[in-house]
Amino acid sequence: MSARQAEAGAPVRAAPRREITPGAALPLLGFLLLAALFPFLPLGSRAEFLLQIAFFTLVAGIMALSWDILARSGQVSLAHAAFYGLGAYGYALLLKAGLPWLLAMPVAALLAGGVSLILGAVTMRLSGMYFAIATLAFTEVVRTIIQNLPESVAGGATGLLVPALLGGNSRAQYALAWGLLAFTVLVSLAVRLTRLHFAFAAIRQGEETARVLGVSIVRFKLLAFFISSSLAALAGVLYAGKTFFINPLETFSLANSIAPLTTSIFGGLYTTLGPVLGATVLRVAEELLHNSVKDGYLVVYGLVLMLSILWLPRGLMGLRRNRKHGGDL
Amino acid sequence: MKTLLMTGVLLALSGAGAVKVGVLLPLSGAGSVSGQAAKNGYQLALDEINRAGGVLGKPLELEFADDGSAPAKAVPEFVKLVTVEKVDFMAGGVSSATSIAVSGPAKQYGTFMAWIGAAAVPVEDAFADHPYFFHYHPWSYYNFEAILGYFKYLKTYKKAKTIAIAYEDGPFGSAGIDATVDAFRKAGFNVVMTEKFKTGSGNFGPLVSKAKAAKPDILYWVGYDTDALPLATEIKQQNLQLGLLYGTPPSWPVGFEKNSLSDNVAGLSLWLSTSPNKDSRTFVAAYKKKYGTVTDEYFAPLAYVNLKTLAAAINRAGTTDKAKVAAEMAKTNVSTPFGQLTFSPSLKTKYQGFKAGNWLHFQYLGDARVPVFPIKFAQKPMVYGK
Secondary structure: OOHHHHHOOOOOOOOHHHHEOHHHHHHHHHHHHHHHHHHHOOOHHHHHHHHHHHHHHHHHHHHHHHHHHHHOOOOOOOOHHHHHHHHHHHHHHHHHOOOOHHHHHHHHHHHHHHHHHHHHHHOOOOOHHHHHHHHHHHHHHHHHHHHHOOHHHHOOOOOEEOOOHHHHOHHHHHHHHHHHHHHHHHHHHHHHOOHHHHHHHHHHHOHHHHHHOOOOHHHHHHHHHHHHHHHHHHHHHHHHHHHOEEOHHHHOOOHHHHHHHHHHHHHOOOOOHHHHHHHHHHHHHHHHHHHHOOOOHHHHHHHHHHHHHHHOOOOHHHHOOOOOOEOOO | OHHHHHHHHHHHHOHHHOEEEEEEEOOOOOOHHHHHHHHHHHHHHHHHHHHOOOEOOEOEEEEEEEOOOOHHHHHHHHHHHHHHOOOOEEEEOOOHHHHHHOHHHHHHHOOOEEEOOOOOHHHHHHOOOOOOEEEOOOOHHHHHHHHHHHHHHHHHHHOOOEEEEEEEOOHHHHOOHHHHHHHHHHOOOEEEEEEEEOOOOOOOHHHHHHHHHHOOOEEEEEOOHHHHHHHHHHHHHOOOOOOEEEEOOOOOOOOHHHOHHHOOOEEEEOOOOOOOOHHHHHHHHHHHHHHOOOOOOOHHHHHHHHHHHHHHHHHHHOOOOHHHHHHHHHOOEEEEOOEEEEOEOOOOOOEEOOOHHHOEEEEEEOOEEEEEEOHHHOOOOOOOOO
């Protein structure tokens, strides 16, 4: 069965593995391998600086890919900042409560996932613009709640100091971020290569059709929400542990909801490599522009982004899709 | 002219060993107005320092980096300045969040930091154990200390007894609001209203109605510049009788002083371009000569003072050795546009520059911001409405 048939609502039972050729996995594996080797590259005096850039690129990659997983089920969410922030705050508060960081991290992610089920259930009947507005409002609700918790608990509007992740060792922090990105990639592949892919695609194409095909809309939409928001929360944990400080205004900023959306579109929607590649290319482009166009680089960056989206409606992955390599991962 | 030229040539010849100062500022994003103002102040100071022979007989060089008002950008930029550009000292810093974010690498590399902004208390916690952290801007509790000092004066001399508080619901307005109320009460004031508002909403009708019923002597407003005009308009429309409308926005609306609604509105500033202080007048003249305009952003003179005092400390130390420069910097005792600058411990950090006594309270009087308190700096008597 082709991906096109699946998107048109073919039976969920079909085995998707057959359409993915080994060649399709090579770029993804190559990317992960390169990212793993990055700290060991001979980058001279720029090594430490580039490692910092790379760290935040990995965080952006996790955010974008986690957002894409939800988008595969047709839910264009603007609540990613909420789950990113819940991960950051959950982690900080669990550390404050005495949990070791290794336990605080997954618990914070699961808590954010749990909260996402509430949002998912409430917005179940919404779609398109209405769904997006509801998720945007949800972010504001979460931000307001966190901000109005007693200052002794969550730092109020001022914010909260967070202990440095892994003692502030930048290489160890990078390794952890890489590990979490690799985990996110594995989750994304698991979604792509199992029946979930067809269920999500069927819901995206039309809920009525999916229902006729026997797809449990509620179950799969909530599952997409849970997976996506738990992964976004892990990105929030990385951010909090790296910057030592979180406050409601910045952590729940709309920019944290918009960036994964634009990154995924730029890289290529509904793929695993696309959002990760998009995050990398955008970060590198931003840094190059920052260094070459000192004043107003953000204007040039914005123009590049706009033109790319206009000329590459399928994102960077659209460049690959014409090749005969089977399905995209 | 010849001397200047010779100095320039000599400095250029010795350029290989230039002393480098990295400057991390928000040149884009939310804090860019303050960041750009600070950049102007740094460049003015740099010109003067290099015209006077540079530092240690070498030219002083500045490496600017844009933190984008975001911690995720500030960390790589800070590390780049320290490890790639290999700057000898770091200056700048406006936002609290970005400053905390760079505290990790700052401690890792033992970076000397002459920091101008970042007033939030968590920054003080983050740098409490950093031996080379010189902080110029007063911590936020000094701001409030200055406000409370002024209100106590109004209580004693103008019989002000009641305060109504209007604060925006974001971090700027909401942070420490409970402590603020407690402090006013402890100082003997009756807090008759505490009302939250959405900044930028422009709808102050219900809030002012509530204030009118509470009949406060002082309306203490904590919000942004966008709220100033709507609030003043509503007060006028509802004829709310106040002793004083006192606000603390980070900046005031452009041209607000020309609007009659601004009459008698009071506020807080670390510096005013109209300040009669001799150093301030010198700075304003130099700034106008270089940029052709006068700034009201206090981050410009703050950055100027920051670089001048750092350069002086390096010259006195006779080396770029951090410990020796820190020892000299600690002895700083100079007059500045803000008043005298010395470094002494704050609640948690070792080297704090300006404190509560450096804040000026002003009123919009006759189309200008005029210092009215402390009394020794007052250019006109304050206007109290009751």
